């Protein structure tokens with residue numbers, strides 16, 4: 001293993017976006033140290049996360065040379081470039097590559113922010129009723145986005161065809177978030193099916209137990 005892939009530390013929180021990176025690292029069989037933080041302590045100014053990522057968001061990946069990677073899509077693309085043979089990120093020149101980029105960026109730039117606004121509406125709106133309305137509206141808007149995605153896909157059996165990619169892992173994690181798995185089963189059965197398929201991958205068993213066991 002190349003030196004720069006050794007000694008990584010992943011800051012995360014149970015059930016959060018760090019689970020996406022945990023799953024990628026597990027599939028790639030890369031060693032790393034995990035630092036799970038309580039959700040309530042992510043922003044602790046004297047806590048470990050604020051020292052490496054002032055935004056106090058997870059996933060945050062600290063590399064051995066002290067450099068820091070944030071943004072799940074950046075970490076995904078970096079890992080995919082480090083391990084092109086894994087197929088987690090389709091190779092440049094394949095028919096899957098443009099669609100992979102399109103959907104990855106859509107997930108992090110359009111869908112993920114609906115959680116940022118809905119989870120912490122008070123960061124944008126001080127009025128309590130307005131903050132609650134923002135949460136409700138972003139939850140609703142997200143459902144529309146998922147339904148549009150559902151209508152656009154033909155899993156075969158994975159999102160991009162016969163090989164699992166990081167997009168399928170995103171879906172396995174994000175379907176645990178609002179509006180959650182029961183809603184997907186009823187309203188987006190194709191996305192639900194992908195998530196359930198990812199659930200059964202043996203290399204990911206412990207990741208899912210750590211993050212989503214009741």
Ligand SMILES: N[C@@H](CCC(=O)N[C@@H](CS)C(=O)NCC(=O)O)C(=O)O
Nearest residue numbers: 016017056057058059071072073108
């Ligand atoms: N664009 C970032 C979003 C990361 C993000 O919003 N993570 C959430 C948890 S899933 C978080 O850290 N929330 C805590 C906060 O915003 O205070 C990514 O894709 O990694």
